[in-house]
Amino acid sequence: MTAGAVAAVDLGATSGRIVVGHVDQAAGTLRLDHVARFPNIPVRLASGLHWDLTGLYRDLTRGLADAFRREPGVASIGVDSWAVDYALLRGDRVLGEPFHYRDERNEAAVEAVHARVPFEELYRRNGLQFLPFNTVYQLAAERAGGCLGLADSLLLIPDLVGFQLTGAKVAERTNASTTGLLDVETGGWDRELVERLGLEASVLPRLVSPGTSLGGLRPGVAAELGAPAGMQVVAVGSHDTASAVVAVPMRPESAAYISCGTWGLVGVELERPVTTDAAREANFTNEGGVDGRVRFLHNVMGLWLLSESVRWWERDGSSIDLPELLAQAAAVTTAVPVFDANDPRFLAPGDLPGRIAEWCAERGVAAPRSRAEFARSIVESLAEAFARAVRTASALSGVGVETIHIVGGGALNALLCQRTADRSGLPVLAGPVEATAIGNVLVQARSAGFAEGGLEALRSLVARAFSPMRHDPAG
Numbered sequence: 297m298t299a300g301a302v303a304a305v306d307l308g309a310t311s312g313r314i315v316v317g318h319v320d321q322a323a324g325t326l327r328l329d330h331v332a333r334f335p336n337i338p339v340r341l342a343s344g345l346h347w348d349l350t351g352l353y354r355d356l357t358r359g360l361a362d363a364f365r366r367e368p369g370v371a372s373i374g375v376d377s378w379a380v381d382y383a384l385l386r387g388d389r390v391l392g393e394p395f396h397y398r399d400e401r402n403e404a405a406v407e408a409v410h411a412r413v414p415f416e417e418l419y420r421r422n423g424l425q426f427l428p429f430n431t432v433y434q435l436a437a438e439r440a441g442g443c444l445g446l447a448d449s450l451l452l453i454p455d456l457v458g459f460q461l462t463g464a465k466v467a468e469r470t471n472a473s474t475t476g477l478l479d480v481e482t483g484g485w486d487r488e489l490v491e492r493l494g495l496e497a498s499v500l501p502r503l504v505s506p507g508t509s510l511g512g513l514r515p516g517v518a519a520e521l522g523a524p525a526g527m528q529v530v531a532v533g534s535h536d537t538a539s540a541v542v543a544v545p546m547r548p549e550s551a552a553y554i555s556c557g558t559w560g561l562v563g564v565e566l567e568r569p570v571t572t573d574a575a576r577e578a579n580f581t582n583e584g585g586v587d588g589r590v591r592f593l594h595n596v597m598g599l600w601l602l603s604e605s606v607r608w609w610e611r612d613g614s615s616i617d618l619p620e621l622l623a624q625a626a627a628v629t630t631a632v633p634v635f636d637a638n639d640p641r642f643l644a645p646g647d648l649p650g651r652i653a654e655w656c657a658e659r660g661v662a663a664p665r666s667r668a669e670f671a672r673s674i675v676e677s678l679a680e681a682f683a684r685a686v687r688t689a690s691a692l693s694g695v696g697v698e699t700i701h702i703v704g705g706g707a708l709n710a711l712l713c714q715r716t717a718d719r720s721g722l723p724v725l726a727g728p729v730e731a732t733a734i735g736n737v738l739v740q741a742r743s744a745g746f747a748e749g750g751l752e753a754l755r756s757l758v759a760r761a762f763s764p765m766r767h768d769p770a771g
């Protein structure tokens with residue numbers, strides 16, 4: 297086995313990055329070079345809130361060109377992003393910028409879907425937690441007033457980028473599992489469900505598993521990027537959470553993970569889905585993982601609560617230093633309210649501090665007074681929601697959780713990690729921060745022959761290369 301390098305395109309809800317990963321499994325080394333980082337700024341058009349996918353594609357291709365200049369030995373490219381959102385295409389033409397899952401259009405669509413297929417049945421078929429923005433609801437909104445009728449294909453975000461790079465139209469399985477249109481038992485498109493929802497199954501592309509090559513770059517793209525001829529684009533765990541879970545250095549039989557960025561995805565890894573009434577009532581999801589594993593988890597609102605509050609406070613042009621705000625939050629000694637971080641009122645962009653205060657007022661609870669108190673209240677509420685979700689994941693799945701791994705940007709938030717340990721009574725191992733990019737890199741490396749073995753072998757490489765920060769529960 298030789299060592300090698302691959303390029304990961306990792307698109308998050310607030311920023312995107314290009315990372316070159318150097319893998320030498322025999323030597324036990326794994327190194328990331330951060331080549332480019334660019335903002336992901338949604339845009340409010342007359343039709344609603346959209347992603348600026350054209351701008352993102354411009355920025356990510358610039359980043360890839362930089363990657364090839366710096367590391368001509370890159371063997372392949374893999375793309376991951378947030379889930380559920382999609383573009384419609386007619387032939388090669390994209391029919392408008394994709395809607396953002398935080399757009400309000402989905403509210404009315406939920407009822408329309410459940411009138412055709414009650415949620416209990418939907419859950420039995422797709423195993424997905426109820427989130428009003430799951431693709432299945434977005435498509436119902438699209439059907440009611442969008443351009444679904446014009447489309448001959450539908451591509452999720454990373455698949456759309458893959459199509460622009462290679463010309464191949466596919467649906468990578470881990471991300472396709474977040475649409476609500478996959479059969480949770482067979483892993484194939486649930487064509488009967490698609491029909492009952494009044495959708496056209498013909499728009500859904502061929503499913504591919506992580507590790508499958510989409511083919512080489514289109515010649516024009518390769519020339520523009522300065523990429524070696526025949527450069528392959530490889531499907532990775534293209535749902536960013538699926539890639540992140542690959543890089544959790546855990547023992548799945550005794551650990552829970554929290555992939556903490558914009559969202560906090562809290563769960564365990566299983567071999568088989570759990571679609572019991574109790575799992576449905578707890579709103580736990582069975583998303584597809586790499587190598588056929590199941591990501592049995594719950595979406596908690598995540599660091600969005602903090603970043604959107606900061607964005608709201610900064611709307612007057614001022615600038616807030618986040619580490620400083622968190623240091624002030626850690627020093628707060630007065631009691632702060634612990635609110636329900638999963639309350640749907642916190643989903644839409646806007647005045648989150650105002651909505652937290654409103655939540656408190658409705659319950660006769662004193663709201664935070666200063667920004668530091670708001671930040672502390674958010675951290676405590678997230679830690680409580682994380683601890684509760686870990687307990688529920690364990691009870692529903694039978695996994696005896698002894699350790700919690702926090703990966704992603706949240707691993708840098710020492711206060712959040714410590715309070716999660718305190719509130720759960722379990723040790724928290726924080727890191728790696730760049731779990732998503734690492735998972736993306738490792739699946740490509742295995743496909744290129746730079747790494748071998750199952751997820752356990754890939755995770756032991758992560759464990760050798762990155763030391764976690766340990767947070768033990770107080771007292």
Ligand SMILES: C[C@H](O)[C@H](O)[C@@H](O)C(=O)CO
Nearest residue numbers: 378379380397536537559
């Ligand atoms: C909608 C979110 O993207 C999704 O539920 C979450 O899993 C994610 O992708 C976080 O990056």
